[in-house]
Amino acid sequence: MKTIVNISISITLATILFSGCAPKGGAGMVGYDSNVKYGDAKAVETVTADFGSTDLQATAESLTQSLLESRYIAKAPQTPKVRLRSVNNLTYEHIDTKAITDKIRIKLLKSGQVRFLADTANLNQVQDERELTASATANKGNKAMADSDYIITGNVRSIKKANDDVKDVYYNVSLELVNPQSGEIVWADEKEIRKVTSKSSVGW
Amino acid sequence: MLLTKNILMSLGISTLLLAFSSGCSSKNINIIGKNRVEITKNKGVKEGNFLKIMAELENNDNDETEGFVYQIEWYDKNGFIKDATPWKAITIHKNQKIQVIEMTNIPDIVDYKIIISVPNK
Numbered sequence: 001m002k003t004i005v006n007i008s009i010s011i012t013l014a015t016i017l018f019s020g021c022a023p024k025g026g027a028g029m030v031g032y033d034s035n036v037k038y039g040d041a042k043a044v045e046t047v048t049a050d051f052g053s054t055d056l057q058a059t060a061e062s063l064t065q066s067l068l069e070s071r072y073i074a075k076a077p078q079t080p081k082v083r084l085r086s087v088n089n090l091t092y093e094h095i096d097t098k099a100i101t102d103k104i105r106i107k108l109l110k111s112g113q114v115r116f117l118a119d120t121a122n123l124n125q126v127q128d129e130r131e132l133t134a135s136a137t138a139n140k141g142n143k144a145m146a147d148s149d150y151i152i153t154g155n156v157r158s159i160k161k162a163n164d165d166v167k168d169v170y171y172n173v174s175l176e177l178v179n180p181q182s183g184e185i186v187w188a189d190e191k192e193i194r195k196v197t198s199k200s201s202v203g204w
Numbered sequence: 205m206l207l208t209k210n211i212l213m214s215l216g217i218s219t220l221l222l223a224f225s226s227g228c229s230s231k232n233i234n235i236i237g238k239n240r241v242e243i244t245k246n247k248g249v250k251e252g253n254f255l256k257i258m259a260e261l262e263n264n265d266n267d268e269t270e271g272f273v274y275q276i277e278w279y280d281k282n283g284f285i286k287d288a289t290p291w292k293a294i295t296i297h298k299n300q301k302i303q304v305i306e307m308t309n310i311p312d313i314v315d316y317k318i319i320i321s322v323p324n325k
Contacts, residue, residue, distance in 0.1 A: 040291070042275065042288065042289070042290040042291050043290075043291050044273050044290075044291045044292070044293045046293075054290065054291075054292075054293070057290035058290060058292055061289055061290060064309050065306070065307045065309070068252075068254065068307065068309060069251065069307070074252050107309045108309070110309055110310055111253075111254070111309040111310065111311065112253075112311055113253075
């Protein structure tokens with residue numbers, strides 16, 4: 001009996017001592033017990049039927065794969081120089097189309113199959129930098145910035161229909177690879193997305 | 205001796221049954237959640253510098269359309285994960301088969317894993 005009591009006291013003391021030394025949970029975090037949580041950035045999001053992160057990621061993924069398979073990129077004798085032009089948002093909702101093209105550019109640059117020239121939106125900054133370099137080095141022979149092999153343009157469209165029970169949204173994102181010298185469209189592809197919201201049930 | 209042999213044989217049979225019933229026997233496939241979708245084929249081929257994979261998915265159910273999400277993880281020659289696709293939603297109608305084709309945009313990918321997550325009903 002005495003032995004059992006001694007063991008119990010020892011265990012209790014050990015627990016108190018060791019728990020005192022153990023670091024408290026939540027180290028390296030601020031507000032770890034709040035309602036804010038980090039989620040999987042690549043998870044499928046179906047909060048509303050509007051164009052969302054899942055659509056952006058799926059569009060960029062699909063169109064990049066298609067572009068990398070096109071013979072003008074895959075079988076080009078030299079790594080082609082490409083410039084992104086604007087993708088027109090022809091839908092009735094706000095869609096940041098630059099987010100789509102930026103994502104495609106990142107993926108294409110990682111592939112090593114394409115070189116990108118600065119966007120037209122950033123050309124002023126690039127021009128300033130060139131002028132600064134040219135004046136500092138007296139090098140007037142800078143290569144023209146307009147010598148892209150291809151430009152990428154495109155459109156985002158949507159068709160929406162709804163009745164009392166169902167809301168259907170169809171998105172179509174199309175991109176083109178254009179040779180600016182000849183005006184020839186050498187590649188085009190599209191990503192279609194359909195999202196259906198049912199008022200009677202929750203789910204896919 | 206006979207008892208040990210019987211135990212070993214039972215263990216072996218159980219392991220085999222478990223492997224078949226889970227449907228996750230391939231090293232390239234990982235199914236999370238209910239196993240209501242079957243991957244009947246999967247293979248990877250090099251297309252230029254890039255690994256391209258094809259998987260054939262089948263919904264054997266006569267009654268229900270299956271909605272689930274999938275993701276592909278891309279691995280380099282050292283077995284390190286280099287990239288992953290976003291999770292993509294897909295629907296297979298009852299008794300239908302579909303092909304999923306994905307290609308990485310990173311040149312030094314040599315292996316892949318298909319992860320399928322099937323929600324509870």
